[in-house]
Structure formats: structure tokens, C-alpha cells
Amino acid sequence: MRTEVENIMNHREIIFKILIVGDAEVGKTSFVRRYINHSFEKNYKVTVGVDFSVKVIEWSETETVRLQLWDIAGQERFTTMTRVYYRRASACFIMFDLTNPNSFYNAAKWKKDLDLKCFDTYGKNIPCILIANKTDLPSKVEKNDINNFCKQHHFLGWTEMSVKDDKHVTETMEFMIQELMLPAGEGHLENKDGALVLPETEPEENKRLCCGS
Numbered sequence: 663m664r665t666e667v668e669n670i671m672n673h674r675e676i677i678f679k680i681l682i683v684g685d686a687e688v689g690k691t692s693f694v695r696r697y698i699n700h701s702f703e704k705n706y707k708v709t710v711g712v713d714f715s716v717k718v719i720e721w722s723e724t725e726t727v728r729l730q731l732w733d734i735a736g737q738e739r740f741t742t743m744t745r746v747y748y749r750r751a752s753a754c755f756i757m758f759d760l761t762n763p764n765s766f767y768n769a770a771k772w773k774k775d776l777d778l779k780c781f782d783t784y785g786k787n788i789p790c791i792l793i794a795n796k797t798d799l800p801s802k803v804e805k806n807d808i809n810n811f812c813k814q815h816h817f818l819g820w821t822e823m824s825v826k827d828d829k830h831v832t833e834t835m836e837f838m839i840q841e842l843m844l845p846a847g848e849g850h851l852e853n854k855d856g857a858l859v860l861p862e863t864e865p866e867e868n869k870r871l872c873c874g875s
């Protein structure tokens with residue numbers, strides 16, 4: 663039977679730096695606040711440069727995950743600083759607003775910028791999930807277009823979300839953590855059809871698949 667000292671010695675803390683990027687006013691700060699504090703406010707101050715938040719998760723009896731969430735400003739004048747912000751990132755979420763098609767098209771620019779500047783220890787691009795936010799409002803972006811966009815720009819996958827209604831917020835973050843916890847070279851989580859699936863914490867009819875790349 664292990665002693666308390668042995669348990670402490672065998673316990674490891676894993677740090678993941680996760681970026682949240684996308685155009686201004688798509689819901690990035692609301693996403694982070696909802697996940698960290700379980701709260702939502704209609705109006706937030708515009709992020710200037712970058713906001714930094716931390717969440718510690720007891721992932722298992724032997725592993726603690728410390729998430730560093732970097733909420734990157736979406737204004738054009740801050741994009742010159744992304745190389746600094748992206749340094750040593752483990753993963754990324756790129757978010758767009760389903761009611762704003764321009765924010766969807768601009769996700770391609772964010773992904774290109776990320777892929778040019780951010781690599782893992784093996785020289786590969788870090789995993790990136792596309793988030794379609796504001797499902798609580800009428801969408802102006804077709805799902806087929808999101809599917810094709812996701813594959814064309816080599817996202818790990820995509821998912822719908824309503825930060826306001828707290829739909830798929832925690833599940834999406836847990837999915838990314840599971841992806842990062844996989845052994846190197848094992849590949850991403852997927853079902854037999856190649857579609858990324860959120861953890862089963864909601865009724866089946868309310869789930870939305872992340873479409874595989």
C-alpha cells in the first residue's frame with residue numbers, strides 16, 4: 663500500500679498552454695469566463711493584447727492538468743504580436759460567430775497565421791479545433807460550408823457551441839485535453855467514420871459532431 667509520500671512522488675503535473683483566437687466579438691472571452699467561472703455576461707470589455715487565465719484539473723489519481731488559457735485579441739493591430747503569444751502553445755481553438763460570415767471566412771487567416779508560427783516539439787502544427795459559436799441565434803453559415811472549410815484548412819475538427827446557453831463549452835475543452843493526453847504519434851480521437859466526437863456528457867440528440875479533417 664502506497665504511503666502519502668509515495669503518492670506525492672508519483673503524481674505529475676502537466677501544463678498545457680491553449681490559445682483562443684478569432685475575430686473580435688465572436689465570444690472568445692465569454693468562452694473562457696464560462697469555462698473558468700461558470701458565468702456569462704452579455705457585455706465584456708474588449709480584450710487588449712491578451713488575457714491570461716488558469717484552471718487546474720485533477721485529471722486522475724496520478725495526474726493534474728494545469729491549463730493556461732490565452733485569450734488573444736482579435737483586432738488587426740494586435741496580429742503582429744501573435745508570434746510572441748503563440749510561443750510554446752500546446753493547442754488552439756479558433757472561434758467564429760455563426761451570425762457573422764466574415765468572422766467565419768477570417769478563420770482561415772487565423773489558421774494560416776497559427777500554422778506559420780506555432781509548432782510542437784516534433785516540428786508539427788499544433789492541434790486546432792474550429793468553434794462555431796452562438797448557436798442560440800439564427801445562423802448565417804451553412805454546415806456543409808463549415809465541413810468543407812474544416813477539411814480544406816486542416817483543422818482537427820469543428821464543433822457548434824453556445825457560450826450563452828453553456829452548450830458544448832466544457833465538453834469541447836475536455837475533448838482537447840483528451841487529445842493532448844494521448845501518447846505522441848497515437849493520432850487524434852475519432853470514431854470509425856473519422857468524425858471527432860465530444861465527450862458524452864449530454865443527451866445524444868443534443869450532441870454535435872466535430873467533423874474530421
